[in-house]
Every structure is written in structure tokens, then in C-alpha cells.
Amino acid sequence: MRILVVGAGALGGYYGGRLLAAGRDVTFLVRPRRAAELVRHGLVIRSPLGDADLGTPPHLLSEAIDTPYDLIVLACKGYDLDGAIRSMLPAVGPQTAVLPLLNGMHHLDVLRAAFGPAAVLGGLCVIPATLGEGGAILHLAPPQTLVWGELDGAATARADAIAAALSIPTLDVRRSDAIVQEMWEKWMLLATLAAVTCLMQGTIGEIVAVGGADLSRRALAECEAIAGACGHPPRPAVHDRMLAALTEPGSTAHASMLRDMRKGVAAEVEHVLADLLRRRPDGIATPILDLALLRGRVYELQRAGA
């Protein structure tokens, strides 16, 4: 199976790199700056589960794509989605499956409109990762789960083939027949984590240490009220797990959005928070999410003016 990973950033570099190290046929679609970095420093993964130094991996720019791929793993940020779609267009043929790893839900509509509903799979990742010096992939803590599936839950022949391609000992990959529900649940977790850690500019452990566990509780309830109104209330066991993680004393958990704010780079404020609030029906109050959205937008305004 020929796999094109769009974006060799934290997630694309991690999952694509692990697949490449396991002998899968992986090529990275990158832009010129990242291409130069990959040539200069190689693809480097630093992880508590084992480092990998992969040398310069197979990579190309959009204009060099000459045939469609079987599977495209899309690992850009939400704000780069339109550009990524333009870049990957020549790689999408009638049989190509597109597996997005982005947080949130809006990208599914955009991808289905661009490539047709049948091309698009659902996917989510639970992995704290970021880019370090020279573009090294820094995997910050053990989870590295990738969940994916057909959006309608069907067991298709292409899904069997993709499952085989993604199944390697170094990755925690699971196929789901309820991927849309799981993506909503992941969004609830992330939106809560982003709201509270970006508002407080600290980790869950720090917020809990100063008596702020209730902030997580209330923010999660706001997210879940919107998800419920949209037909995707979290399953009770998932709610319990999310609440425990979001109120855990000593936890170093924080959102990738906070890491982006600390680095002074673009944050997915619109994709993660604004899109969720856009779906809020009248009558549901979301004061914490509203504040978090304002905080994020002030950050983006300041960045634009800097």
C-alpha cells in the first residue's frame, strides 16, 4: 500500500516515521522549508517508547506528485487545511482513501466536499507531541493511540487493507466502527483541555493544585452539553475517564494549543473552540468556553500585530 503522509510535523512525523521504520511504503508531502530541514537533519523521533533516527525520509513537494496514492494520512493543522487539500490534489485518485488525524470535526465536511464522501475516513490521535530543535519529533509521554474507521462504520475491503498496513508493533492503532462518536468524544476532551490550560496558562496538575478542578468539571459539562445537543453525548464510561484525566492531581497534561501559544506560533483557536461554539444551540450557556475563545482570539490578534 502506497501511503502519502501530508505534513511531517509532530503527528505526521511520528506516525509516518514509525510506519517507515517498520518497512511500510511511506512518502511525506511537505513544503520547501520542511523539505530542507528533512534533508539537513533527517527525520528524528525522540520518544519514551524508543528513539528513531530515520535519515532523510522519502519526501516530495506537491508539484512532484505524479500518481495517486492508496492512502493519504492528513496531518496538518486546521488552519492549513485548504492549502493542504490543494497540495494533495494530484495524489488523490478514484481509489484513494483520505485519513485525517486533525482534532475537531469541521475538516470532515471540507474533505468530503473536496474529494467526495466515499474517499474520507475518520481518525483521531491521543498523543502529546511537538516539534523540537531542527524539526525533531518530540513525543512527550507514552500514549500514542491512533483510532480510525469508515465514517459509516462499515467493514469494507479497503478498511481491511488499511488495517493491515497500519498494524505494526510500535504503534497503538485501533479500528473503530463508531469513529464519528469517538471523534466527538476526543473533541470534548481536547476542547476542555484547551480551554482550561490556555485560560490558566498551566497544566491540569497546576490548576488542580490551586483548587481549580471545578473549572475542568464545568468546562467539560459545557462541551458535553453542546455534543449532546448535536446528537453525540459522551458514553458514560468515556465521560468518567475524561473527567478523571481532566482533574487528576499532579497531571502534566496540557493542550497542544497551549504549547503553540508558548512557542508564539499559530494556534487552532477557530478549529477547536470557535467551531464547537458555532454548533451550540440557543439556551446552552458556555461561559468558560466563551472566555477561552476570547483568550485565544486575543492571542491571535497579538500574534498578527507582532
Ligand SMILES: NC(=O)C1=CN([C@@H]2O[C@H](COP(=O)(O)OP(=O)(O)OC[C@H]3O[C@@H](n4cnc5c(N)ncnc54)[C@H](OP(=O)(O)O)[C@@H]3O)[C@@H](O)[C@H]2O)C=CC1
Ligand atoms: N501535537 C499534538 O500533541 C496533537 C495534535 N493533534 C492534531 O493533529 C493535527 C496536526 O498537529 P501537529 O502535528 O501538532 O502539527 P504540526 O504543526 O507539528 O505539523 C503540521 C505539519 O503540517 C504541515 N503542512 C501544512 N500545510 C501543508 C501543506 N500544504 N503541504 C505539506 N505540509 C503541510 C506543516 O508544514 P510546515 O513545516 O511547512 O509548516 C507542519 O509540518 C492538528 O489538528 C492537531 O490538533 C492531535 C493530537 C495530539
Ligand SMILES: CC(C)(CO)C(=O)C(=O)O
Ligand atoms: C488532548 C491531546 C493532548 C491528546 O493527544 C491533544 O489532542 C492535543 O493536545 O492536541
